[in-house]
Amino acid sequence: MLLTIKNLHASINGKEILRGINLEVKKGEVHAIMGPNGTGKSTLASVIAGREVFEVTEGEITYKGKNLLKLPIEDRAREGIFIGFQYPVEIPGVSITNFMRTAVNEIRKYKGLDPIPAVEFLKLMEENKRLVEIQSNLTNRSVNEGFSGGEKKKNEIFQMAMLEPTLAILDETDSGLDIDALRIVANGVNKLRTKENAFVIITHYQRLLDYIVPDFVHVLFEGRIVKSGNKELALELEEKGYDWIKKEFE
Amino acid sequence: MESDSNKIIDSFTQGDYKFGFITDIETDMAPKGLNEDIIRFISAKKNEPEFMLEFRLKAYRHWLTMKMPGWANLKIAPIDFQDIIYYAAPKKKKQLSGLDEVDPELLDTFNKLGISLEEQKKLSGVAVDAVMDSVSVKTTFSDTLSKQGIIFCSFSEAVQKHPDLVKQYMGTVVPYTDNFFATLNSAVFTDGSFCFIPKGVRCPVELSTYFRINAANTGQFERTLIIAEEGAYVSYMEGCTAPQRDKNQLHAAIVEIIALKDASVKYSTVQNWYPGNKKGEGGIFNFVTKRGICKGNNSKISWTQVETGSAITWKYPSCILLGDNSVGEFYSVAVTNNMQQADTGTKMQHLGKNTKSTIISKGISAGHGNNSYRGLVRIAKNAVNSRNYSQCDSLLLGNKCGAHTFPYIQVENKSSIVEHEATTSKISEDQLFYCQQRGIGMESAIGLIVNGYAKEVLKQLPMEFAVEAQKLLSISLEGSVG
Ligand SMILES: Nc1ncnc2c1ncn2[C@@H]1O[C@H](COP(=O)(O)OP(=O)(O)OP(=O)(O)O)[C@@H](O)[C@H]1O
Numbered sequence: 034m035l036l037t038i039k040n041l042h043a044s045i046n047g048k049e050i051l052r053g054i055n056l057e058v059k060k061g062e063v064h065a066i067m068g069p070n071g072t073g074k075s076t077l078a079s080v081i082a083g084r085e086v087f088e089v090t091e092g093e094i095t096y097k098g099k100n101l102l103k104l105p106i107e108d109r110a111r112e113g114i115f116i117g118f119q120y121p122v123e124i125p126g127v128s129i130t131n132f133m134r135t136a137v138n139e140i141r142k143y144k145g146l147d148p149i150p151a152v153e154f155l156k157l158m159e160e161n162k163r164l165v166e167i168q169s170n171l172t173n174r175s176v177n178e179g180f181s182g183g184e185k186k187k188n189e190i191f192q193m194a195m196l197e198p199t200l201a202i203l204d205e206t207d208s209g210l211d212i213d214a215l216r217i218v219a220n221g222v223n224k225l226r227t228k229e230n231a232f233v234i235i236t237h238y239q240r241l242l243d244y245i246v247p248d249f250v251h252v253l254f255e256g257r258i259v260k261s262g263n264k265e266l267a268l269e270l271e272e273k274g275y276d277w278i279k280k281e282f283e
Numbered sequence: 284m285e286s287d288s289n290k291i292i293d294s295f296t297q298g299d300y301k302f303g304f305i306t307d308i309e310t311d312m313a314p315k316g317l318n319e320d321i322i323r324f325i326s327a328k329k330n331e332p333e334f335m336l337e338f339r340l341k342a343y344r345h346w347l348t349m350k351m352p353g354w355a356n357l358k359i360a361p362i363d364f365q366d367i368i369y370y371a372a373p374k375k376k377k378q379l380s381g382l383d384e385v386d387p388e389l390l391d392t393f394n395k396l397g398i399s400l401e402e403q404k405k406l407s408g409v410a411v412d413a414v415m416d417s418v419s420v421k422t423t424f425s426d427t428l429s430k431q432g433i434i435f436c437s438f439s440e441a442v443q444k445h446p447d448l449v450k451q452y453m454g455t456v457v458p459y460t461d462n463f464f465a466t467l468n469s470a471v472f473t474d475g476s477f478c479f480i481p482k483g484v485r486c487p488v489e490l491s492t493y494f495r496i497n498a499a500n501t502g503q504f505e506r507t508l509i510i511a512e513e514g515a516y517v518s519y520m521e522g523c524t525a526p527q528r529d530k531n532q533l534h535a536a537i538v539e540i541i542a543l544k545d546a547s548v549k550y551s552t553v554q555n556w557y558p559g560n561k562k563g564e565g566g567i568f569n570f571v572t573k574r575g576i577c578k579g580n581n582s583k584i585s586w587t588q589v590e591t592g593s594a595i596t597w598k599y600p601s602c603i604l605l606g607d608n609s610v611g612e613f614y615s616v617a618v619t620n621n622m623q624q625a626d627t628g629t630k631m632q633h634l635g636k637n638t639k640s641t642i643i644s645k646g647i648s649a650g651h652g653n654n655s656y657r658g659l660v661r662i663a664k665n666a667v668n669s670r671n672y673s674q675c676d677s678l679l680l681g682n683k684c685g686a687h688t689f690p691y692i693q694v695e696n697k698s699s700i701v702e703h704e705a706t707t708s709k710i711s712e713d714q715l716f717y718c719q720q721r722g723i724g725m726e727s728a729i730g731l732i733v734n735g736y737a738k739e740v741l742k743q744l745p746m747e748f749a750v751e752a753q754k755l756l757s758i759s760l761e762g763s764v765g
Pocket residue numbers: 045050068069070071072073074075076077086119
């Protein structure tokens with residue numbers, strides 16, 4: 034088991050958002066998480082990443098057999114957890130190249146490796162830029178500054194490709210993408226899939242799941258996973274909406 | 284949020300000064316205190332011509348009528364000017380003919396700073412005039428430069444070898460009556476750098492001086508004079524780090540720049556004097572008067588400074604834009620951490636027609652640091668069609684530090700345009716989290732974000748300096764993350 038979440042409760046400023054999440058993710062799997070707005074999907078990603086504004090009040094998260102909740106944010110990342118953010122942050126004056134080199138080298142240092150040689154790094158950059166079809170000069174620009182919505186999302190996938198995570202959580206990476214970009218992002222994800230890694234894909238739309246076929250689909254509602262199924266569940270949700278689940282649940 | 288910002292504050296208040304070591308070189312000192320005899324002693328020690336002694340004495344007598352200014356946004360304990368040693372020189376051996384004759388301990392000091400003269404000389408093509416305890420120890424490259432008529436030497440040497448140039452220009456931009464600290468400097472300055480670029484010559488290398496305060500209780504009074512004749516160009520770099528000390532040390536320097544018609548001077552500084560400890564004890568008091576005059580038409584003076592050191596920084600590199608179409612620039616990054624205080628900025632005096640000035644100031648405050656920008660833009664009546672653009676940004680790390688902006692604007696004609704923008708921001712938790720989620724530790728993340736914030740200024744620095752400055756910015760905000 035790569036990731037085990039048991040009875041996870043988390044709150045912000047005393048307000049409980051996650052109210053008993055249970056989830057298991059094995060290597061090689063793709064999970065999709067769907068659910069109405071404001072039910073805690075992004076919060077779940079943040080808690081897994083270790084964001085300190087959210088207080089874990091109950092439950093546990095085990096990752097690679099370790100107690101994840103004890104690790105600082107950066108060590109979780111260095112252990113292979115990656116979040117593709119719903120709202121990527123701008124960092125003025127810091128080029129993507131510089132940002133990625135810093136990230137790659139800090140992760141290597143954690144693993145006891147020397148900094149990546151410049152030539153090797155640039156080659157890696159080129160390969161991955163091609164993978165997500167981003168313009169060559171985009172990486173000279175400051176991280177996300179002045180990027181279009183779609184460029185920001187592609188940049189997240191580019192970074193994921195650079196860092197080769199074991200567990201990637203993509204939070205609405207499909208929102209705001211045009212049809213071509215959607216296919217590019219999905220292809221990128223599919224190329225990066227191996228038996229050794231896993232993906233959790235948070236989305237509102239079935240269409241991404243046409244490209245990245247999930248092994249499991251979960252519905253998150255009011256801080257709990259209230260329904261799980263296979264890829265058919267996503268189709269059903271697309272067709273019927275969430276009302277029937279809400280009713281079933283209430 | 285709360286725990287995060289506490290963490291940030293903690294990590295910064297634990298940052299230690301990395302260059303705290305003392306070189307033990309026997310010094311030849313004047314007794315403590317200041318009077319006319321001391322000034323005569325300094326002048327005699329330096330074997331100066333009569334006009335220099337007169338200049339010093341005039342300044343001293345004027346200084347006696349002055350009071351220390353109280354208007355900067357700084358808290359300064361009273362300074363006892365009689366408790367300072369005004370002259371200390373490394374013991375003279377004999378005339379040095381090569382680096383191998385320089386005191387090995389001195390070379391070692393430079394090595395610790397990572398600026399070995401030899402390396403500098405061989406690798407980077409930088410001519411270095413190293414000033415240590417007020418006397419220039421070694422000037423390199425001057426032979427190559429002199430072939431083009433460029434003079435780059437210590438101020439003392441210029442007084443001996445080029446007294447006419449010194450007499451013609453010294454005190455013309457910063458008069459000896461200018462201000463309390465400049466007047467003091469004019470009375471007691473011991474050494475500094477002199478640079479003269481003759482008509483039509485483009486100086487082929489960056490000229491660089493590393494200053495270093497060394498003997499305990501020694502006030503450091505540097506004086507630099509740069510003259511660019513018609514159509515000349517020079518890029519000049521000044522950088523410094525100082526060894527750790529308990530007692531406050533006074534540093535009151537003067538830099539004067541003269542740019543004649545079509546000349547261009549770029550002056551870059553990385554300032555890293557000892558800032559004092561976490562409680563605010565020790566550290567350098569840095570009161571500097573830097574001013575340039577664009578005397579001829581189409582001339583340009585550009586100041587770039589990265590200020591990370593000193594307990595107190597009081598410094599306003601300024602431009603007098605006298606020539607028509609002349610250009611003044613000021614790019615600044617100032618960091619205050621722990622108990623550091625900085626009151627810095629610039630003055631742009633537009634006197635000529637179509638003159639242009641740009642001011643980009645980036646203040647960074649951490650710990651209990653207090654950072655003020657103070658700027659004056661004055662466009663005189665005759666300076667028609669002139670323009671100024673000012674941008675003053677402040678970045679706060681934690682919530683115990685302060686940032687203040689004092690812009691003064693005077694426009695005396697209708698055809699000129701002055702634009703001023705100011706922002707204050709906190710280092711955002713979102714940005715830190717984003718970096719950390721990519722595996723970047725807190726310290727590196729802060730270094731990255733701060734360097735990004737200061738990029739507009741850093742990119743103005745010559746290549747040789749930029750890398751060092753970036754490291755310095757990160758180091759000055761570094762601490763053990765708890
Ligand atoms: N920093 C915060 N401060 C206060 N409330 C917050 C904060 N972050 C999230 N919340 C609240 O937590 C709840 C869950 O938010 P979350 O972003 O996890 O929802 P989501 O399922 O990702 O929604 P969407 O589909 O709209 O992206 C919301 O009610 C939101 O307002």
